[in-house]
Amino acid sequence: MEVKLDSLNIEEAKLLDELLTKEIIKSESIRAKLFVIVASLLLIFFLVVAAFSYNSLLTFVTDFTPYYLTVVIISIFIAREVTISKVLKRSGNQFEKLNRKKALVARYSSVLFETSIPTLLIIVFSFYTKSFYLNISPLILLYFIFIALTTLSLDYRISLFAGAVSAVEYLAFSAYAINYNTLPVTDPIFTNSLMYIGKAIMLLVSGVAAGFVGEQLKRQIRNTFLTLLERNRVVNLFDQQISKEIVEELVNNSGELESKRKFVCIMFLDIRGFTQFAENKEPEEIIRYQNQVFGFMIEIITRNGGVINQFLGDGYMATFGAPLSRGNDCQNAVNSALEIISTIKGKNDIGEIPFTGIGIGLHAGEVVAGNVGTSIRKQYSISGVTVILASRIEGLTKQYKAQLLVSEQVLKEIDTTSLSIEDIGPVVVKGHENPIVIYKLA
Numbered sequence: 530m531e532v533k534l535d536s537l538n539i540e541e542a543k544l545l546d547e548l549l550t551k552e553i554i555k556s557e558s559i560r561a562k563l564f565v566i567v568a569s570l571l572l573i574f575f576l577v578v579a580a581f582s583y584n585s586l587l588t589f590v591t592d593f594t595p596y597y598l599t600v601v602i603i604s605i606f607i608a609r610e611v612t613i614s615k616v617l618k619r620s621g622n623q624f625e626k627l628n629r630k631k632a633l634v635a636r637y638s639s640v641l642f643e644t645s646i647p648t649l650l651i652i653v654f655s656f657y658t659k660s661f662y663l664n665i666s667p668l669i670l671l672y673f674i675f676i677a678l679t680t681l682s683l684d685y686r687i688s689l690f691a692g693a694v695s696a697v698e699y700l701a702f703s704a705y706a707i708n709y710n711t712l713p714v715t716d717p718i719f720t721n722s723l724m725y726i727g728k729a730i731m732l733l734v735s736g737v738a739a740g741f742v743g744e745q746l747k748r749q750i751r752n753t754f755l756t757l758l759e760r761n762r763v764v765n766l767f768d769q770q771i772s773k774e775i776v777e778e779l780v781n782n783s784g785e786l787e788s789k790r791k792f793v794c795i796m797f798l799d800i801r802g803f804t805q806f807a808e809n810k811e812p813e814e815i816i817r818y819q820n821q822v823f824g825f826m827i828e829i830i831t832r833n834g835g836v837i838n839q840f841l842g843d844g845y846m847a848t849f850g851a852p853l854s855r856g857n858d859c860q861n862a863v864n865s866a867l868e869i870i871s872t873i874k875g876k877n878d879i880g881e882i883p884f885t886g887i888g889i890g891l892h893a894g895e896v897v898a899g900n901v902g903t904s905i906r907k908q909y910s911i912s913g914v915t916v917i918l919a920s921r922i923e924g925l926t927k928q929y930k931a932q933l934l935v936s937e938q939v940l941k942e943i944d945t946t947s948l949s950i951e952d953i954g955p956v957v958v959k960g961h962e963n964p965i966v967i968y969k970l971a
Contacts, residue, residue: 548754549747553683554617557636560681561614564643567674568607575600595654602653606646613639637690640679644691647671648698655702669728672699676735683747685740692736696729703729788899793850793911794862794891794939795919796835798826798869799926801886803843821882822873829868833861838911846920848911851898859893859942863970866891866933870971890923892936892965914961921958922967929953929969937966 579596651668672695679688703725800822807815823845830837830847834855839846849865850858866889876882894915901910922934934953948970955964 558617561610564610680743688740696732700729794859794893796847797923799844833865888926892919893938931969933971
């Protein structure tokens with residue numbers, strides 16, 4: 530299920546904004562590292578060429594000065610990008626605190642400086658050779674590298690700005706080369722200004738394309754964070770109610786949160802004589818006893834795929850089959866009930882807990898399961914006649930001196946080969962017109 534931005538509350542929207550800001554800072558740090566790699570490769574290239582083709586280089590320039598200056602400029606650029614990468618890595622939190630206006634000014638200024646590096650190199654060489662040659666030299670291709678790396682800014686405006694700066698600077702230098710230099714050729718392909726305007730347009734288009742890619746990356750990152758937020762919603766909603774395994778299944782099937790009809794098995798459990806037990810006890814003693822008793826019950830129910838929906842002081846309501854079903858939910862519910870009864874007996878026999886008697890009622894049928902509430906407070910709710918009947922069946926355990934009573938609907942769904950079953954027959958319960966058939970299993 531796709532999560533939409535307009536479904537976020539204020540806190541979630543703020544968290545999403547913070548996560549995106551952190552990701553942008555991380556991406557900017559990576560971009561700086563890539564600039565270091567690219568610039569280092571260029572520097573190595575210049576040094577290798579200078580070492581092995583010294584005389585060849587002098588055919589393009591009057592002396593070796595521009596090459597020295599190029600090494601200095603690239604070295605300064607590398608130092609700058611290394612510093613930026615380290616600062617962003619160590620002090621990213623400080624940049625997060627900058628207001629949007631200051632952050633944008635800083636980013637645009639940085640992109641302006643970086644994108645102007647090819648122009649600076651061209652200007653340096655222009656003093657030592659014909660500007661016309663520079664206009665068709667490999668230096669022009671540096672613009673495309675700088676534009677391409679703006680995709681990591683994750684902002685189409687930054688990429689578009691880089692493309693525009695490159696186009697304007699290239700066009701300005703081209704105009705200078707055409708108007709103030711004697712060109713060694715007369716072919717229109719070199720002298721026609723439309724050729725240079727076309728290249729400038731390509732630089733601008735490259736900025737648009739880089740912006741589109743950057744925006745797609747940002748959208749993918751945002752969707753990932755939105756999915757994580759939805760996951761957190763689910764986990765928070767069901768935290769300490771269901772097992773981690775069911776939480777994982779629920780996260781992977783988040784559409785299950787929508788209210789819908791489901792076939793489930795409902796369990797109601799009541800601790801016998803709890804009121805008399807609590808009458809003369811301190812609150813701390815009561816809580817300690819409840820934790821002792823409910824602790825292992827929760828573990829048993831969770832292990833069998835059940836969810837405790839509500840504690841009722843001296844008991845609880847549990848559901849098998851919602852929000853997710855693990856197969857035969859009635860069988861899981863009966864297994865849980867029998868194990869709870871057996872465990873209670875064992876703990877009573879060894880005196881691990883104060884003597885405790887319980888009554889359990891199980892009924893199966895359709896319910897409406899889903900979230901009830903608003904974004905401020907939500908609760909996963911199970912409602913329907915099935916819930917009421919399960920509660921009524923549990924109430925009958927005292928009358929029939931039973932620890933476990935189940936309805937006919939539950940019995941039909943389980944394996945009865947190893948069970949001792951007593952048919953109590955049709956019983957009229959409060960609030961239900963027709964009698965229901967119940968069975969005693971313990």
